Amino acid sequence: MADLEIKNLKVAVEDKTILNGVNLHIKDGEVHALMGPNGTGKSTLSETIMGNPRYTITDGQILLNGKDITKMSVDQRARAGVFLAMQYPREVAGVSNANFIHSAMNARSNGKPVPVLKFLQDLQHNMKFLDIPDEYADRGLNEDFSGGEKKRNEILQMMMLKPSMAILDEIDSGLDIDALKVVAKGINAMRSDKFSCLMVTHYQRLLNYVVPDFVHVMVDGKIVKDGGPELAKELEKTGYEGFEKEAEKG
Amino acid sequence: MATSQLIDKNAILKSSFPKYLGIHYLTERYEWTTSQLAEWNWRANNNVLDQINKVGGSVRRFNARTLNSIEQNKINTVIYDNQQNRYVLQHFQKPQTGIVVSVPDNVSIKEPLDLDLLLNSKVPTAFTFVLNLGNNSSLKIKQYFHISGDQKNTSIIFAGKQGDDSHLKINTCVISDHSIDLAMFGEFDSGNDSQCDWSLEPNSKGNLLGDVSINLRNPGSFGNLNTLRIGSGNDQVGFQGAVKHYGENTTSRINMRGVLFDSSKINFTSIGQIIHGAAGADAEQQSRLMTVGQHTKGTVNPLLLIDENDVQAGHAASVGQYDEDDLYYLLSRGITMEQAKKILVSNFISPVFKPLDKKSQKLITNYLEGSINGGL
Numbered sequence: 001m002a003d004l005e006i007k008n009l010k011v012a013v014e015d016k017t018i019l020n021g022v023n024l025h026i027k028d029g030e031v032h033a034l035m036g037p038n039g040t041g042k043s044t045l046s047e048t049i050m051g052n053p054r055y056t057i058t059d060g061q062i063l064l065n066g067k068d069i070t071k072m073s074v075d076q077r078a079r080a081g082v083f084l085a086m087q088y089p090r091e092v093a094g095v096s097n098a099n100f101i102h103s104a105m106n107a108r109s110n111g112k113p114v115p116v117l118k119f120l121q122d123l124q125h126n127m128k129f130l131d132i133p134d135e136y137a138d139r140g141l142n143e144d145f146s147g148g149e150k151k152r153n154e155i156l157q158m159m160m161l162k163p164s165m166a167i168l169d170e171i172d173s174g175l176d177i178d179a180l181k182v183v184a185k186g187i188n189a190m191r192s193d194k195f196s197c198l199m200v201t202h203y204q205r206l207l208n209y210v211v212p213d214f215v216h217v218m219v220d221g222k223i224v225k226d227g228g229p230e231l232a233k234e235l236e237k238t239g240y241e242g243f244e245k246e247a248e249k250g
Numbered sequence: 251m252a253t254s255q256l257i258d259k260n261a262i263l264k265s266s267f268p269k270y271l272g273i274h275y276l277t278e279r280y281e282w283t284t285s286q287l288a289e290w291n292w293r294a295n296n297n298v299l300d301q302i303n304k305v306g307g308s309v310r311r312f313n314a315r316t317l318n319s320i321e322q323n324k325i326n327t328v329i330y331d332n333q334q335n336r337y338v339l340q341h342f343q344k345p346q347t348g349i350v351v352s353v354p355d356n357v358s359i360k361e362p363l364d365l366d367l368l369l370n371s372k373v374p375t376a377f378t379f380v381l382n383l384g385n386n387s388s389l390k391i392k393q394y395f396h397i398s399g400d401q402k403n404t405s406i407i408f409a410g411k412q413g414d415d416s417h418l419k420i421n422t423c424v425i426s427d428h429s430i431d432l433a434m435f436g437e438f439d440s441g442n443d444s445q446c447d448w449s450l451e452p453n454s455k456g457n458l459l460g461d462v463s464i465n466l467r468n469p470g471s472f473g474n475l476n477t478l479r480i481g482s483g484n485d486q487v488g489f490q491g492a493v494k495h496y497g498e499n500t501t502s503r504i505n506m507r508g509v510l511f512d513s514s515k516i517n518f519t520s521i522g523q524i525i526h527g528a529a530g531a532d533a534e535q536q537s538r539l540m541t542v543g544q545h546t547k548g549t550v551n552p553l554l555l556i557d558e559n560d561v562q563a564g565h566a567a568s569v570g571q572y573d574e575d576d577l578y579y580l581l582s583r584g585i586t587m588e589q590a591k592k593i594l595v596s597n598f599i600s601p602v603f604k605p606l607d608k609k610s611q612k613l614i615t616n617y618l619e620g621s622i623n624g625g626l
Contacts, residue, residue: 050582051582052578053574053578073581073587074578074581074582075581075582075584075585075586075587075590078581078582078583078584078585079584083582083583084582086579086582089579090573090575090576090579092576092579092580092593092594092597093597093600094593094594094596094597094598094599094600095593095596095597100580100583100593101583103585103589103593104583104584104585107583107584107585107586107589108584157583161583161584
């Protein structure tokens with residue numbers, strides 16, 4: 001289970017304020033979508049929850065199941081259940097995809113190693129589910145993967161690591177429609193009362209396949225509107241212009 | 251001509267301690283004398299020894315008196331090529347010992363020669379490895395130097411000669427159970443259209459001074475030189491690796507990688523040298539250091555020395571920590587900082603580590619684990 005509550009979060013990068021007091025509450029089993037124009041702070045919020053050292057919290061709290069995680073290191077947050085599917089996954093060719101995922105699972109299993117056979121069975125099953133060819137298990141981590149393959153591999157890692165709170169930062173960018181459907185299938189397979197999710201996206205398209213419980217619009221480092229799935233559809237028609245003008249007046 | 255006749259007192263006086271661009275070292279550290287012959291043993295896989303013996307070749311221990319003229323000539327070439335290098339001259343003034351691997355023409359030995367060299371001497375060892383590979387022959391050697399005993403200094407010199415159309419793949423892995431000052435010099439000379447693929451992992455504990463080369467003396471030959479060194483503690487490492495192109499249409503690749511922990515220092519110099527007349531030569535090199543420890547110091551000097559117009563050449567070099575974004579990505583999956591750094595170190599060394607045989611990989615991994623655990 002995961003209950004993520006963000007209170008009045010203010011974040012700066014190199015003295016430039018990006019988030020101006022974000023409030024957001026994601027409860028157990030809920031899927032939220034965070035939408036908004038470019039450069040508005042969506043990725044900053046995602047990275048700050050994960051603990052990317054580039055971002056400095058100047059005010060506010062991030063509570064995971066009631067506990068402030070802002071002082072925790074990146075790996076501690078991950079072991080506490082937070083997962084970030086990154087916009088630009090890194091390539092680390094010296095470790096194989098399978099070994100990396102297995103190491104990550106072992107790191108999260110409180111000193112009890114995950115049995116290799118069970119791991120391989122799960123890996124094979126999930127790779128098949130996501131239409132990832134077998135040989136990708138032995139390739140270097142994201143090594144020479146295409147943009148779409150990297151995104152798929154992020155979802156594979158999520159399915160294997162089973163986080164309680166997943167943040168998906170533009171998981172739909174650069175995907176063709178078939179790949180988008182596969183990625184959506186992966187996210188939907190995770191949905192349960194033990195899995196909460198924040199999907200960051202520009203477009204309504206992903207939300208046709210993964211229907212969120214709540215939609216938030218972020219402009220200029222603040223969440224300016226909350227609603228249900230219908231809000232995303234409305235945005236598709238009207239765009240963000242109205243919200244941006246509001247923010248400028250604001 | 252015997253070695254002693256080549257090196258008289260004048261020669262020693264005329265020589266000096268070698269100077270290398272960007273490599274600083276204490277000259278006295280690698281200078282030593284002894285009148286005692288060092289103790290050492292060797293073993294190899296019998297089936298390959300049998301194969302080599304059956305075709306008229308040999309793998310044998312030598313002292314100065316038991317070398318034949320070809321082998322002695324090879325050593326003399328190294329001495330001629332290093333007339334200025336006092337360490338090389340002094341090496342051959344000491345009681346001579348080492349091993350000769352000799353394979354005649356037209357022999358292809360498929361299985362690698364697994365050669366363990368156990369230098370377990372109380373006194374410093376001056377060890378020479380002599381290789382003579384015949385025309386149209388091929389040989390793979392996996393060579394492991396295990397240095398033990400109380401010796402504080404070890405000097406290893408390679409003197410190799412390949413015939414035309416021959417293929418040599420040699421891996422030299424050096425480990426020690428205590429801290430030593432290791433000096434390593436020498437060269438492999440190619441034949442026409444021959445190939446030399448040399449991986450070198452001098453990972454004895456302590457300091458290292460090294461200068462090795464593959465000499466592409468004849469047309470069409472190919473040389474590949476890979477080096478891997480892990481620095482830990484207060485190790486001071488200066489290592490120069492060169493491939494020298496004398497023949498036309500020769501090709502070389504150099505890849506040197508080093509990882510620095512604790513307060514270690516590593517200077518790498520890689521040289522792709524193309525002599526006037528070596529038209530059509532192609533030289534590529536990479537030289538990279540990863541500085542993991544807070545107080546390490548690494549420098550790399552990639553050199554291309556080119557005296558011919560019609561050539562292709564390129565180099566790449568870097569010194570730096572792991573990539574912060576890579577580290578963050580690994581941590582974001584719950585892997586600990588220590589484990590993540592291990593992954594980034596193995597990622598960094600993989601281009602020179604992956605091609606190694608299992609035994610070398612294991613020896614290096616063990617050494618690396620010890621350095622990482624002390625150095626993170």
